[in-house]
Amino acid sequence: MTDSSQADAKDAPWTVLRLLEWTTDFFKRRGSDSPRLDAEILLAHARDCARIELYTAFAEVPAEEQRVAFREMVRRRGEGAPVAQLVGFREFYSLRFRVDENVLIPRPETEHLVVEAIDRAKPLGEMKGEGSPLRIADVGTGSGAIAITLAKHIPDAQITAIDLSEAALKIAAWNAEHLKVADSISFVHSDLFESLVDPPTFDIICSNPPYVSESEYDELPATVRDYEPREALVAGIDGLDIIKRLLETAPKRLEAGGRLIIEISPMIADLCEELVDATEGLCDLRFLKDFAGHRRIVSVAKNVGV
Numbered sequence: 529m530t531d532s533s534q535a536d537a538k539d540a541p542w543t544v545l546r547l548l549e550w551t552t553d554f555f556k557r558r559g560s561d562s563p564r565l566d567a568e569i570l571l572a573h574a575r576d577c578a579r580i581e582l583y584t585a586f587a588e589v590p591a592e593e594q595r596v597a598f599r600e601m602v603r604r605r606g607e608g609a610p611v612a613q614l615v616g617f618r619e620f621y622s623l624r625f626r627v628d629e630n631v632l633i634p635r636p637e638t639e640h641l642v643v644e645a646i647d648r649a650k651p652l653g654e655m656k657g658e659g660s661p662l663r664i665a666d667v668g669t670g671s672g673a674i675a676i677t678l679a680k681h682i683p684d685a686q687i688t689a690i691d692l693s694e695a696a697l698k699i700a701a702w703n704a705e706h707l708k709v710a711d712s713i714s715f716v717h718s719d720l721f722e723s724l725v726d727p728p729t730f731d732i733i734c735s736n737p738p739y740v741s742e743s744e745y746d747e748l749p750a751t752v753r754d755y756e757p758r759e760a761l762v763a764g765i766d767g768l769d770i771i772k773r774l775l776e777t778a779p780k781r782l783e784a785g786g787r788l789i790i791e792i793s794p795m796i797a798d799l800c801e802e803l804v805d806a807t808e809g810l811c812d813l814r815f816l817k818d819f820a821g822h823r824r825i826v827s828v829a830k831n832v833g834v
């Protein structure tokens with residue numbers, strides 16, 4: 529490039545395309561896994577448009593206030609803030625969930641759990657027959673991603689969404705209201721099932737529990753560790769504290785033939801298998817793999833006749 533063409537490039541207007549290219553490069557240098565996507569989501573948010581609309585606006589120069597808003601989000605993203613927290617939402621199973629620092633940002637892996645629950649709901653619903661709605665629990669509901677998605681996809685299900693965090697329950701209830709399924713879900717503040725009086729039983733218990741060990745937590749990227757709630761992630765020295773308690777309680781809380789479906793870390797899959805084998809009342813253990821081919825979901829039934 530000659531001196532004069534370099535000067536021209538420097539003075540070129542900050543079009544949508546130029547902003548995206550500069551920001552992508554900046555995020556790449558900051559170690560983002562998805563620099564272009566991050567840049568597009570933030571710019572679309574600053575312009576209050578759909579991401580796809582940026583593609584027909586490459587030559588446009590955003591208004592000054594949009595650039596100021598964008599610059600601030602880019603700065604915070606550069607420091608490690610998750611994109612979902614900057615824009616205030618995350619897509620999960622094609623639904624838009626509000627998120628903030630009080631809830632785990634829903635992850636794509638958790639969609640495998642939802643698929644398994646929807647698949648299992650069909651035969652269980654047929655067994656119960658019309659007029660007997662399926663009862664489903666989502667233990668550790670966070671933003672409500674699992675409970676709300678199931679309410680959208682399993683007609684007439686009665687869903688109990690439980691969390692130990694009152695702040696998370698408020699976000700989940702807001703999401704249920706805005707996604708128009710509030711009538712199907714009861715939100716309960718509880719340590720697992722402990723506050724549920726007069727033990728209700730469920731046809732399906734779902735949970736994406738905390739499953740990170742203390743030592744793994746220290747190794748998590750700062751964009752997770754510094755921004756998402758520790759209580760949503762860590763479960764004791766081996767990551768199994770909550771899973772062990774869920775397995776212990778599940779046989780009492782499930783209908784015969786009902787299913788417990790839990791997301792796990794692939795690193796504890798063998799230990800989970802041992803724990804399930806040692807739990808009386810559970811049978812038919814299946815692991816579902818994520819897109820990387822790792823065992824990510826445990827799906828296990830309660831023995832008929834227990």
Ligand SMILES: C[S@@+](CC[C@H](N)C(=O)[O-])C[C@H]1O[C@@H](n2cnc3c(N)ncnc32)[C@H](O)[C@@H]1O
Pocket residue numbers: 631632633634635638667668669670671672673674690691692693696718719720736737738739759760761770
């Ligand atoms: C990994 S997050 C999952 C959030 C959401 N279900 C999702 O998949 O995106 C775990 C959630 O479990 C909640 N939690 C942790 N310990 C709990 C307990 N003992 N009883 C109920 N909820 C608990 C946390 O507050 C957090 O919201």
